[in-house]
Amino acid sequence: MNATIIEFPPTVTIPPHLVGEVQSKLAYVDERIAAAHIGAAGDNIIIELKEPLSTAEQATIEEKVQRVVVSMAQGAIRPKVQVLEDYLDRRVPFNGDPMPELARRGEISQEAQGIYVLGPLLTRLVDWFEQRFLDLAASFSAQPYRFPTLIPARYLEKVGYFRAFPHSLSFATHLREDLDHIDSFAEGAACDQHGNLNAPFERFAPIQTLLSPAVCYHLYFTLADQTLPPQGVTATAVGNCFRYESLNLSSLERLWNFTMREVIFVGSKEFVLENREIARQRMQRVFEEIGFAYRVESANDPFFIGEFRKQAAFQSAFQLKYEIRARLPFKDSTLAVGSYNYHQDFFGRHLSIHLPDGSPAHTGCVAFGLERIVFAFLAQFGFDLAQWPRSMQEILQ
Ligand code: AMP
Ligand code: ZN
Numbered sequence: 001m002n003a004t005i006i007e008f009p010p011t012v013t014i015p016p017h018l019v020g021e022v023q024s025k026l027a028y029v030d031e032r033i034a035a036a037h038i039g040a041a042g043d044n045i046i047i048e049l050k051e052p053l054s055t056a057e058q059a060t061i062e063e064k065v066q067r068v069v070v071s072m073a074q075g076a077i078r079p080k081v082q083v084l085e086d087y088l089d090r091r092v093p094f095n096g097d098p099m100p101e102l103a104r105r106g107e108i109s110q111e112a113q114g115i116y117v118l119g120p121l122l123t124r125l126v127d128w129f130e131q132r133f134l135d136l137a138a139s140f141s142a143q144p145y146r147f148p149t150l151i152p153a154r155y156l157e158k159v160g161y162f163r164a165f166p167h168s169l170s171f172a173t174h175l176r177e178d179l180d181h182i183d184s185f186a187e188g189a190a191c192d193q194h195g196n197l198n199a200p201f202e203r204f205a206p207i208q209t210l211l212s213p214a215v216c217y218h219l220y221f222t223l224a225d226q227t228l229p230p231q232g233v234t235a236t237a238v239g240n241c242f243r244y245e246s247l248n249l250s251s252l253e254r255l256w257n258f259t260m261r262e263v264i265f266v267g268s269k270e271f272v273l274e275n276r277e278i279a280r281q282r283m284q285r286v287f288e289e290i291g292f293a294y295r296v297e298s299a300n301d302p303f304f305i306g307e308f309r310k311q312a313a314f315q316s317a318f319q320l321k322y323e324i325r326a327r328l329p330f331k332d333s334t335l336a337v338g339s340y341n342y343h344q345d346f347f348g349r350h351l352s353i354h355l356p357d358g359s360p361a362h363t364g365c366v367a368f369g370l371e372r373i374v375f376a377f378l379a380q381f382g383f384d385l386a387q388w389p390r391s392m393q394e395i396l397q
Pocket of ligand 1: 135245372373
């Protein structure tokens with residue numbers, strides 16, 4: 001039978017804390033999937049297809065979906081969620097979805113899925129939050145850096161990124177240095193109705209470079225094979241980051257191309273953990289001043305299927321990641337607008353960054369997603385400036 005919706009129970013029930021995580025991975029199962037939904041109880045999967053498929057083809061997709069489910073959910077133990085701050089109940093003046101109003105005002109212009117131009121209001125809001133993050137960086141005397149948008153494949157390979165996050169990689173290449181290839185491309189290059197460039201693969205050089213998925217990696221590679229000064233290294237940078245999130249790309253919440261501001265600490269274990277904690281406390285005051293509704297809780301990175309269970313359990317056991325999750329009143333959910341991260345001596349060991357005593361350095365970073373924090377702010381405070389925190393009303397003057 002040809003159908004465009006397939007529905008079936010998972011081989012193992014998906015525990016509630018993994019429903020969102022597994023669902024987001026189903027986007028990568030097959031190109032013919034248009035949408036995937038897992039019931040809140042974790043016992044029902046609904047797959048919407050882009051085109052009708054034969055029973056055999058449907059069975060193949062179901063089998064692949066089950067592989068994801070088993071790999072991520074079988075024997076999974078719910079990690080104890082540790083809450084460091086909880087201000088989710090703060091009263092905020094707005095409960096609408098900012099996207100329609102942003103579109104009406106010409107404040108967003110979508111170039112493609114997950115790629116947006118931001119208008120003057122959004123840009124001024126980004127700048128306002130940026131200033132708070134720069135103040136945070138200055139309070140640690142962080143040294144400013146500018147990192148490239150591109151990152152060598154060799155770098156990501158060295159820190160295990162291909163194994164952990166293959167699904168979200170974005171690759172960069174160029175035409176091969178060959179006059180015939182370049183001439184043919186120049187004459188015939190065109191996009192089809194789907195926006196696909198018609199150039200054959202062999203015209204492009206082998207991939208040696210990707211679009212960078214994070215900011216702090218660049219600093220760690222700069223420090224590779226070095227011994228740190230006794231006071232450690234504290235740095236800050238803002239950068240374009242790229243994570244291809246497939247069907248999960250939606251509104252300003254989940255972008256392919258987004259911007260991150262980081263404050264980065266490299267030194268002893270105590271140095272990194274103490275500064276991460278101080279940064280959290282300083283940001284707590286900033287969020288209090290504007291009356292932001294959020295909470296800070298332990299979290300894990302969105303590792304790909306095979307790596308998920310082991311790596312997520314590891315992060316949770318060692319309290320390596322905390323997320324700042326802002327309330328989105330219009331959908332009664334939360335969105336991660338930043339994170340407080342500790343990588344232990346992972347980068348120190350893999351990149352030979354040493355402390356003066358010869359032991360591997362520890363690293364950590366505080367990272368803020370600029371588009372997301374602005375989106376969450378508008379979702380809580382809306383567009384009536386009279387309702388905004390007083391310190392922010394002047395951004396439009
Ligand atoms: P992470 O390093 O994964 O903790 O990311 C740091 C911050 O970047 C997150 O808390 C988000 O605010 C932001 N971020 C991560 N992925 C995306 C995305 N796909 N779109 C927009 N912002 C993102
Ligand atoms: Zn980082």
